[in-house]
Amino acid sequence: MRKFHLLSLAILATLTATPALAAKAPHMPIARFNDLAQPLPKPYDEAADAKATDAAVAAARARAKKAGKLLLVDLGGNWCLDCRILAGVMETAPLRQWVAARYEIVTVDVGRFNKNLQVPARYGITDRLEGVPALLIVNPRTGKLVNAGRVTALADARSMSPQGLADWLAQWPAK
Template sequence: ATPSRPASGSASPARTSAKPARTSAAPEPARIPGPGYDSSADAQKQIEAALRAAKADGRAVLLDFGANWCGNCKAADKVFAQPQTAGILGASYHLVKIDIGGNSSANSALLRKYSPSGGTYTMPVLVVVSSSGTVRTDTHVTGNPSLTADGINAFLRKWAS
């Protein structure tokens, strides 16, 4: 019986020491939406939810304004799905994809709200919003990064909160 006591005693501290490691780990990555844009989604509610989550965890919000028929948007989606890019997105951003390819005047109004410089927009329009709700960068003004893993990853790292 004596040898089993130290064995059970040593198992218990091992379990105890594993718990703090889990709680001190980084928060769960944010969910990354799949490819494409949901024309039936309530983009305003999605943005509000992302901003609430960003306030809670300090991440930024990445607004991706695009269209399902947009070739550049599809290219960006392919990069977003790559493991390294998905890791950066999940760790640093709440991604909201907003369909501006249809007839949604509400989504077009959201684009003008977050990217007010107007004119003709080149999709995708990527807007980084801080956890406090301030626009940090807008690719309609700055131009899109190269729609490659290197280009998008550099953009994401630069603007992460």
């Protein structure tokens, strides 16, 4: 019985310790998306071809590895309101500084789901994206996707709050 109790405590400690590895998101100074600076940003380079995009992702991964950060590949399009809302939230202080300290970010224009799809394919996503923004959070040392199965969780970003978006970004522990 004692061994069972100790084993249960060890399992419980492991399960509860995992979220503690993630950093707490800063308190967002805005409560509504209407409070974001207008016009909303258009973060995606619509003219970038596959070669330029691949080079940008590789450079961001190298910077992330060197700095000990996670790589965040933001797949989307300037036509997408949810993508632009996410970009606007990420530009607010203090989230901008908080994100910059934890992630190396690269934005990738996927057009209308018909451009630069070699990027998600590199991380095992070969089916059509279920929506954008799609965020690939990658361990730059291993090249492995940290948020597998949850890459399109923010595709309906407008249904969340600015704090909810910040908290979602905070759930991924540093590598």
